[in-house]
Amino acid sequence: MKITYHGHSCFLVEGSKGSIIFDPFLKDNPLAKVKPRDIRVDAVLVTHGHFDHVGDAVEISKNNNAIVIAPFELANYCQNKGAASHPMHIGGSHAFPFGTVKLTIAHHGSTTETGATGNPCGFLLNMDGKLIYHAGDTGLFSDMRLIGELNDIDVALLPIGDNFTMGIEDALKAVEFLNPGIAIPMHYNTFDVIRQDPNIFVDGLKDSHTKGVVLAIGESMEV
Ligand code: NI
Ligand code: MN
Secondary structure (H helix, E strand, O other): OOOEOOOOOEEEEEEEEEEEOOOOOOOOOOOOOOOHHHHHEEEEEEOOOHHHHHHHHHHHHHHHHOOEEHHHHHHHHHHOOOOOOEEEOOEEEEEHHHHHHHEEEEOOEEEEEOOEEEOOOEEEEOOEEEEEEEOOOOOOOOOHHHHHHOOOOOEEEEEEEOOOOOOOOHHHHHHHHHHOOOOEEEEOOOOOOOOOOOHHHHHOOOHHHHEEOOOOOOEEEEE
16 A cells, blocks of 8 residues: 655555545645646545645545545535535444545534534544554544554554644654554644644654654655
């Protein structure tokens, strides 16, 4: 399985049975190196309705006939804009042709220009026998310990930007709770207010069983 970072909270995940993208924020992110039209996927997984996450979801859905997988209210919002959607909700899992998706809690908001779109979420994605946890935008919460206990996480994608989400110190605590094989920081440096040095996060993991990996924008890794 291949994971490519496209900046902010956006990751493309390509497996043997299909591809998905998390939180595509490309067109309006000057740091992103690809455009929505460059993306080929079977599904778009969106954690919440803020513009820096729902971003290009509808456009990518339309370009690819791809389903938007999101919490019910947000999936409906995308469907009203012409996307194909598969609504889910927190605690629910579903087997798709490309892999299995489960929604987890996230402590944050979820508002679009049309109003509130329910609760935000995180995702557990099982693809080709590998488990990825995308935390979405969230603060640290102690149920991450439960998520780590119930799941053998290969890769955790965790926000470190602070201000809107966990900062580095709390993200390191999240790693302790989740106990993943690899932790990749996200949701930093896109805006001035979330400026962080991701190497401080990686250095904080040097005595941990978890390997910290900073992906440059556009960089991929095989898992
Ligand atoms: Ni947000
Ligand atoms: Mn955000």
